[in-house]
Amino acid sequence: MLDQRARTAGSTTAAGLIVKIAVLAVVAALAVWAALPLIAAEAWWGLALEAVIVAIVFYTYLQSRTIPLKYLVPGTFLLIAFQILPVIMTVGTSFSNYGDGHRASKEGAIESIVAAGVQQTDGGTTYLLAVGESASGELTLLLTDQADGSTWAGTEEGLTEIEGATLDATGRITAAPDYTVWTLADLNERQAELAELAVPTGEDTGIKVQGLSAFEGRSTRSYDEACDCITDSATGTVWYADDETGTFLTEDGDAALVGWRVNIGLDNYLDVVTDPDIRGPFLGIFAWNIMFAAGSVLFTFVIGLGTAMALNKPSMRGTKIYRTLMILPYAMPSFAMLLVWAQMFNRDFGLINDLFNLDVNWFGGTWSARAMVLIANTWLGWPYMFLICLGALQALPSDSLEAAKIDGATGVTAFRKITLPLLLISLTPLLISSFAFNFNNFNAIELLSAGNPFMAGDAAGGTDLLITYAFRQAFGTTSADYGFASAVSVFIFLIVATISAVMFRTTRNQEDVY
């Protein structure tokens, strides 16, 4: 009923209008939700950007012209947000030394190093802490000495003993003459003020608040802007800031614990190109990476095409069952499958060695490990090739084949001269994308061989792809080096982009031929 009435009223637009209003309302709500923290952080550029985006979205959908734009706008925004921005950020990171030991900003590093110099004075007093305000509104620490129970007021001038304070059962001050004692709620709200209060007890000692207690501490380290250095008065160590490497160094070259992130220009790229320890493995990985991607595409394609042709024969029976079985490897989650394969290749207890009575150390030899990942990856990948080949075969024009048959071309010749070239026209772009996918097939390597085998002392393994190598640099068990890993990623990006561009150009020429 409703449906009919809607249609007679010509109101597919009415329903569309409601959807449009709803979606735009959600956009507006999201915009407000995102704007509040931006305003709070006074990030005006971010706010302006957000306003522009929202304005574009509203403009696009609130007028009836520019239909193509309505389709392009969401795609473009998502492309920028999830593809282009990450690439730009990766490139940005690749020019820095960002990684373990260089995560903080310089201010953060100074703060951490100086904070690490605060030590409790030897035999220093510990206090229970309450916080209050004097009659004149001055922020005061109200302290109870934990050893003798004496009570003290700590202000910026120092400590003064107070008399007549009321203590609770633990000894903490709950009331004192001339002071308003904060409740815990006040303390919670105003802890920022507390952080700024320094109560000196001597030349370089002071009261350090920690939780609801306090202790007498000595700050031994100080930062001097003039020499851009940090001095530790207790040990006499002086660390000078080295803005090129983002570390505080002593004159002997010992680095302070915390460094900061600096721009190091092209160093990461130069490392890849010039350092023989890195260049050597890099070229080796690159060569194997091409082999792996090309091999995976070749094997999956050959097996996939072969099975597709077998099932495409009109005389073939039981094709439905075969098809179902063949799709199985593709239908199962590859994560789980790869882990199962890794177990099957176990030298001592694995199925493969047991079944064929072999004693191959699959993970231990470079070529056995490479064979292993290719076998497993082919098994995982060929159903996809099988599917697309079957589809392409069924879509082939039968007249060309019939014409060929009349001309006397049968079997192998017909396949080689007619079927394969025709198939390749439609399949080449898919083969190229399959190559690009396998070039960065992180899962297949990481979950199966994890880059093994590693020759003693090598940073790169026999089956490492560039992507797994880069991943290990950034997130591996050795300390993280995001800058270097980003540089490797940029290389990968350039390589894959070049290969794809060249291949697509060749395909276009090919299409002209046929």
Place this chain on the structure above:
Amino acid sequence: MRRRTLGITAVSAAALGAAAACGSDEDPTSEETTQSFSGELVIWADETRTPVLKEFVKDFESTVGVKVTVEEHVDTLRPDFLTAVEQGQGPDIVVGAHDWAGQYASAGAIAPITLTDDQKAALNETAVKAFTVDGNLYGVAYALENLGLIRNTALAPEAPATFEELISAGQAAGTDEVLTMEVGVDGNAYSAYPLFSSMGGYLFKDDGAGNLDPSDVGVDSPGGIAAFEKFAELGADGILKTTYDASNVIPFFVEGKTAFMISGPWALTDVQGAGLEYEVTAIPGFEGQNPASPFLGVQGFYISSGAKNAVFAQEFVTNYVLTEDLQLKLAEAGGRLPALTAAAEAFSEGNTDIQGFAAAGENAVPMPNIPAMDSVWEPFGRAQADAVDGASTGEEAATTAAQTIRDAVAG
């Protein structure tokens, strides 16, 4: 002395609770009262600790009146925290292992903590050392764990006194494998360390006060080389195999394919589930050599350097974490020995598993927490795997690993 400190904490908690209750007309145990002000304390923990902490923080909530949120982070807790702090976000407190301390401190992500002498004395001494980086304490410990030797008493009735005895007893048991311990194709420095240390190897030179010198790497010291030669020998004899990995070490033991397993408290759930008769004892050292000292892993609480609620985070970590009650509850949930000595005594009483692991941990050294340790795991593990596989001799493996570690530490 220790008792008194604890007493004060407990009394203070109760008194503050009473004070908070007076300020409110409502039922003091209801949530409304505990949320009497808007402050919030956020704790990040992994999946096993989260439920226990959620229970425990209720006491803290009701006494102090600050709302505590415990958020569960599976798997990626360690990097998550670093990333969050870099962005000026993240929790006030994070619960994690002590060997994160070096990385966290060098990133400026955690704040130093000062404990009173009484508090330090109440804790296991090694546990305090474990959280110390560059002379500063960065975490408060609550649990200890280390590897031990788990023995199927039906297959091998006597605890071996030396590793050689272990091998002959394992062979005499007539099982498929003599012993299982994690090696894996990449090697495993953590489980290799007890044997490595028994032969006299060391990773970084200890200056005697627990400070490690990253420039003095001892993987290719005479003891280190001897240890790697032992790995090669044990590999050639089929005692150690690179095919023992996380997927089969525990199952083989549970299925009775081996009489001995070197593993940690986490293995006991499966072992008990299978109804095996077992005993946990110390890992034996090689005959005539040092005792085998496993790595001690310590779990504890860190305070974020960017904590938004620093006062209450410090109060929680320095006072509430050090209560026997919390340490016992966490110990029961994780099956690990509490770091607080009093709680450890209470927990291990009548618990032979815990006593066994504690005995195995008597010689334990804290797993190095200096950032340079990150450069040890991979090269050490791979060298061990190479030696076990016979891909290189023990000496070659040790020297290459040492060189790789030195290069990485020098940066």
